[in-house]
Amino acid sequence: MRRLIIVAVLSCLLLPGAALAVKPDEILKDPVLEARARALSQELRCMVCQNQSIDDSDAPLARDLRLLVRDRLEKGDSDKQVLDFLVARYGNFVLLKPPVEPATLLLWGLSPLVLVIGIGALVVVARRRRSIALGVEGLSAEEQRRLDRLVHDDSAS
């Protein structure tokens, strides 16, 4: 079942000489910057791999991107600037979490919409059931009078 993971691994992990994603020589001296770089790396896709972030991937391209991210951070870019830079260069494909825009409206909106509709439908059904239940159990004014009369007649006799 994991054939595709395996394919991904084959194409990314098992390139000659490669074994680990982030290599020791890439790590920045400043731990704060490095932490930011790692966090950003997890949001970015290794574009020659299948569904791997550049943080996980061993492909040479992923390494290039990791170095690029670190380079931009060292030059003082904010996280958003780094992402914008990469999107300008590679398109939205590089982001593992696509931005909300017309093309991704369904992606982001469908589940919340279904949840809201589902809750709404349940509320409507519950209300209708209650009114049906009342209609079955409740007596009309006329019925109530007849019932009262019967009870009174019974007690009178």
Place this chain on the structure above:
Amino acid sequence: MIPEIGHYALVLALGLALIQATVPLYGTIKRDESLMRLASSTAVMQLVFAAGSFAALTACYVTSDFSVANVFENSHSMMPLIYKFTSVWGNHEGSMLLWVLILALFGGSVAAFGNNLPVTLKANVLAVQAWIACSFYFFILLTSNPFLRLARPPLEGRDLNPILQDPGLAIHPPLLYLGYVGFSIAFSFAIAALIEGRIDAAWARWVRPWTLAAWMFLTVGIAMGSYWAYYELGWGGFWFWDPVENASLMPWLAGTALLHSAVVMEKRNALKIWTVLLAILAFSLSLIGTFLVRSGVLTSVHAFAEDPSRGVFILGILVLFIGGGLSLFAWRAPLLKQGGLFAPVSREGALVFNNLFLTTACLTVFVGTLYPLALEAFNGEKISVGAPFFNLTFAPLFIPLMFAMPFGTLLAWKRGDLLGVAQRLMAAFAAGIAAIALTLVATGTQHVLAPFGIGLAFFVIVGALVDIAERIALFRAPLKASWSRMRGLPRSAWGTAIAHAGVAVTLIGITGAATWGTERIVAMKEGQTITLSGYALTFDGMVQRSGPNFRVLAGKFTLREGGSVIGIMEPSKRTFGARGMTTTEAALLSRGVSQLYLSLGDVNGDGTVAIRFYYKPLVLLIWLGAVVMALGGALSLSDRRLRVGAPKPAAKAANSAPDLQPAE
């Protein structure tokens, strides 16, 4: 000779499936009981021939018969015997053969153990089962035949993909398939009910054990796959939201929803139409999963377009069964009478809440997995949907679900008292808040969400305990009375509590590993020591060894805690000559439920070696929780009231050892 026998057995199994798919149905129309009974015998014989075919392929692998193309491509004479067995399903053709074998196994089990089923229902169920079987036999014989011979048999095989040469692979796919294919029974029951236009609480009672069994296998199968990826892929992640993983998660979510809605149907005769729909959806998602993985559509749309024969075939099966099932549903479902009114705040209401959130979670995974494909096909725009998207969208659905869990089990049927339940859950609230406070004290306020994850988990675990305590009237009745109540408590009640606690255990594991894990990525010299979270790791040097069909380059590391040695870690790389491939084998060392994880990287020219060293606190709880969930399922399955073909209750039967797999 053996491959030809296997091939022929498969053709005969198809023939039997064709009879099973048609004759019993004709029997139900003609009201001819002998024709209907044909379903059982053909189902059993179909199983015999499918098993024979599978045995033949296994024999080809064990004897390394490289004249069979499939064996040549996926085996090697030097491979250890266990991997010769597992490589049978470590490839496309063989795994499809396993798929139909398990399908036949479930069909045969219904035939053998479903003696108390009404004759027409049984005939219809087995006929539908045979429709599925037929389409997959055709698929194998026409597009993925594992028995094809090579004109010039080579002397040596190409070896199994080294990543698959691992005990994890031995267990993972069969378990996963038992889950996937197990939902076919629920599907067949649903279709049979729609054909008959009649459905009742007894139907749910027949369907539930099968669904429960499938769900258990799927739970353990997914957990196995996750653990396998964790230790084999070498970077310590346990869930990647990879489309292949999502393909197995979707049927699990739908199946979990189905389990819960079937309870409502069995106990209260309500939610019939919804339960039937879920039964159809759960198996449809299994089929979609098979399509996604087997068609190659995920690798790229282009690869799919270049060699579409297999993909198009599975797509055809998909359209036939999902489209057909849903059309039949739309046509016949209005015939099924609804029953069992209930107030919104009630056990039924809580289970509806559960279903709403589980199906929405399932939809989220579905949309996230298929959206990039759909968008690219629609306007050529390429986007990626990965872990950050799923983490963001999935968690908000699962948190309310888990919070509602203890409420649901305590609410009364028909009309519940939310305030009363909240009062009875005081102990659970207290435990949750205490857990949050303790976590905050112990780990600081750096990670705000993690303490709430731990708190929620403790709320659910203590809530499950409260549920049991309430049922046995603990502290309200004399202890002796509680004890006898506890012994009389149905196993399904224990099963529910344990499975729910299992979900919480997994949550603790995920929270711990994702939040408080630490790592060091360094290049180490021989004799150098590094520290991580209180552990000191010393690099002692490299060693070389040779395995049966690979060479090993291992690093020797000594792990110390507080000055004393607690273990030797030997992460290694294996080079497989036949394919010229290298795999990394991480070294794992468990400390309670936490683990230390060491993975080997490049050996540099200056004698240093790159390593990745992780401390993963509580990580084992992720998979332990799944095992606990499955255990709860098994306990529930052993409940006499649920057992398929259960005899009339007898004192003797109650004392006998629990039969954990009646569905088999």
